[in-house]
Amino acid sequence: MNSKLFLSDKDLAARYGxxxxxxxxxxxEGRLPETVHIxxxxxxWKKSSIEEHDxxxxxATRSAKTAKAAP
Incomplete structure (x- = not known):
């Protein structure tokens, strides 16, 4: 198994600070993709799922900023 395909809670904590x-x-709270029990x-977490989530x-953040900036 390639560990680079999966991220731990420690990896995610470092990623998001x-x-x-x-x-x-x-x-x-449903704010992250589902986990994989290995x-x-x-x-x-599948790295690809986290990248898609991000x-x-x-x-969504860009869309909200654009909508807010529109007169």
Missing amino acids: VTRATIWRWLA GPNTTR SRLEL
């Missing part, structure tokens, strides 16, 4: 507890709270007590957030 938050704590691991925040990552799990965001997951519970073993007992081992949960990861792209959607970026697009």
Whole structure:
């Protein structure tokens, strides 16, 4: 298994500049993609799912800024 295909809660915390507890709270709130269980007590996120999620957030943020700037 290629570990670069999956991200841990620690990886996501570093990526977003938050704590691991925040990552799990965001997951519970539906603010992150679903996880993949790759073993007992081992949960990861698909890197591709996180990248798609980030792209959607970026697009939504740009759209909101554009709509706000329009007269």
